[in-house]
Amino acid sequence: LSGEENPAHLEQVIRLPGQQYDEESGLYYNRHRYYNPGQGRYITQDPIGLRGGWNLYNYPLNPVSEIDPLGLSMWDDAKSGSCTDGFCNALSFIIGPSKFDSEEDAALDALKNINNQSICSGTEYGGLICKDVKNKYFATTPISGTNDGLTLSALACPQNTTNSADYHTHGMEEAGYENNKFSPLDISDNYKNYRNGYLGTPDGTFGKVDISYKTVTYQKNKLTDHCEIR
Known part of the structure; x- marks a missing residue:
């Protein structure tokens, strides 16, 4: 002193x-x-x-x-x-947020919690997946976008954590949109930001863009596929 x-x-x-x-x-x-x-x-x-x-x-x-x-x-x-x-x-x-041993589990949990609301409102929601100093993963609170878009650029992970991925939903089924898969812009943004991407779709599909392996994969029936008033 x-x-x-x-x-x-x-x-x-x-x-x-x-x-x-x-x-x-x-x-x-x-x-x-x-x-x-x-x-x-x-x-x-x-x-x-x-x-x-x-x-x-x-x-x-x-x-x-x-x-x-x-x-x-x-x-x-x-x-x-x-x-x-x-x-x-x-x-x-x-x-605080729920923490998981894997990035994918954190993203799946976040999408399970928000996909119903996304389908009901026809609005995209999303956030970031962060990793703390003990290698535990968690999701930030989701923000809302529009029926066909969402901007995550203003988001950041908390102090002493790192951003490894993002997650978002695709609202409800709409004519003229391919809501049940990643858009080309979704995928290009993940590579531009050098982070994996996770997606929740209106038919209950859980998608992943893996930038390390350069793959896009989908798992059916992992999320809710209809609107439930809660």
Whole structure:
């Protein structure tokens, strides 16, 4: 902590973990609440309550090497699936995404969860498949597109994870569209982004573009093939 000493009396309000120093109180400002560097904890309770853990005053990170600029880091990391250790990992089992040993299993689970809604609404849905540092795979929350298109370029995997694939649906059966297979644009986008692609179709087919083996494969009857009002 000697790096925070200021014998020359220079004006520097940003402290080691990226927090803003409040001169009047001697506390560090983290937007949602104040952190007491002497006690190593926040002075007010977590605004998200027990959802952030049993200790309502805990600073969940290493205050020298990591930051929590909003005072909400553990909850966000657990929900996104980016953390793999400690209490954050335990919390992630409750509020985070389901994780799998294979990329394909993660994609299949995501498509099973969204294909019914896609068929009912006639809308394409999709997201990314991410891999954490322990080689576990999970899907990001799906976003919606239109009846014949979806843009995933603005999506990114959480911090400390890598993107290995994407997944999307093809809505409902429509005249003039080949909804039950990858479009040429689907396939070219996977090669351009250098990631595998997974597809859920209105007839319940589960498709895969494997860019390493340069193959496109389909498995019938893996997903729902009709609209169920739930």
